[in-house]
Amino acid sequence: MTTGKLNGKTVVITGAAQGIGKAYADRLAQEGAQVVLVDLKAEPLAAAVEDLRSKGHQAEGKVLDVSNEQDVKRVGQELGQAFPRIHGLINNAAVFSTIQLKPFWEIDSAEWDKVMAVNVKGPWMLVGALLPYLRAAEAASVVNIGSDAVWMGKDGYMHYVASKAAVYGMTHAMARELGGDNIRVNTLSPGFTETNVPRATFTQEQLNGIMKSQSLKRIADTDDIVGVASFLISDESRWITGQTLHTTGGLLFR
Ligand SMILES: NC(=O)c1ccc[n+]([C@@H]2O[C@H](COP(=O)([O-])OP(=O)(O)OC[C@H]3O[C@@H](n4cnc5c(N)ncnc54)[C@H](O)[C@@H]3O)[C@@H](O)[C@H]2O)c1
Structure with a gap:
């Protein structure tokens, strides 16, 4: 069912072949957006695009390693040729579910x-590559995906925690520098969110601890957070920039 809230918008979502990124793409497409799914993994990406199209949605896919500067520039230009106005970008791709927990002194460089x-x-390179097309949209929204693991200082993957801490600073600086172009930049910060992807990034003991700490006593799934991404992309949040929205069931109050 299409609600039409995002009709006429083109939104690029990275890391959209699986997990939460696919769920963002589903929700945005349901609300009328033309979605462009970007991912490193070609096969699941093609399946995700096909799934959306089979439901009658407008979806395209682009294989891209967001850490490869040349490819980001090339794909950025290709996307701009296909979609001269890009109204939204969700920087969701991350090294996450594949991480094996270990003490930080055992992480190799x-x-x-x-x-x-x-x-x-x-995320920094992709915003730069898409900037002409985000500007052309005249009121674009960038959503960077953080993680409340930063605020927990969660043990076992310090490189990930440090990387997500950098995302908050990047959002603040981008929001300042892009405000003159009427481009908003915010961070959506999930807590533990269950997806269909198995992962070793939380032990059962840590999960029990998180449940106890949350105000709402259950484990979140993607349905609990996709509406917030849609809100941040939509014009309903047009006066919000440089902020963090925590989708954590009340884990920590800041
Ligand atoms: N699931 C959670 O509990 C949780 C909690 C907090 C934050 N997050 C964040 O939410 C986002 C999505 O989480 P998820 O659980 O769906 O993760 P996931 O690991 O299941 O999915 C990540 C996606 O990013 C893609 N990706 C990885 N490296 C890439 C690259 N170099 N270029 C392009 N694509 C690449 C993967 O192929 C995959 O499709 C991530 O940014 C993660 O850090 C997740």
């Missing part, structure tokens, strides 16, 4: 660099 390149440098 290649893994550290990879996490930073995808989670921090990727």
Whole structure:
């Protein structure tokens, strides 16, 4: 069912082949957006695009490693040719579900660099590559995906926690520098959110601890957060920029 709230908008979503990114794409498409799904993994990306099209939505796919500067520039230009006005970008791609928990002194520097390149440098490069088309939309919205793991200081993946901490600073600086172009930039910050993707980033003990700490005593799934992404992309949030919305069931209050 299409609600029409995002009719006429073109929105690029990275890391959209699976997990929360696919759920953002589903929700935005349901609300009338033309969605462009971007991901490193070609096969699941094609399946995700096909799934959306089979439901009657407008969806395109682009294979891209967001940490590869040349490819980001090339794909940015290709997207601009296909969609001269891009109204929204959700920087969701991250090294996340594949991370194995370990003490920070055991993380090797290649893994550290990879996490930073995808989670921090990727969003920065992609906003730069799409800037002419975001400007052309005249009222665009960029949503960077953070993580409340930053505020928990969650143990076992310090490179990830540090990378997501950088996302908040990047949002603040981008919001200042792009405000003159009427481009809004915000961070959506999920807490633990269940998807269909298995991962080793939370032990059962940590999960129990998170449930106890949340005000709302259940584990979130993607349906709990996609509406917030839609709100941030939509004109309903047109006076909100440089902010963080925490979708955590009341984990921490800041
Ligand atoms: N699920 C959670 O509990 C949770 C909590 C807080 C924040 N987050 C954040 O939400 C986002 C989505 O989480 P998820 O659970 O769906 O993660 P996920 O690991 O299941 O999905 C990440 C997606 O990003 C893609 N990707 C990875 N590296 C890429 C690259 N270099 N270029 C392009 N695409 C790349 C992957 O192929 C995958 O499709 C991430 O930014 C994550 O950090 C998730």
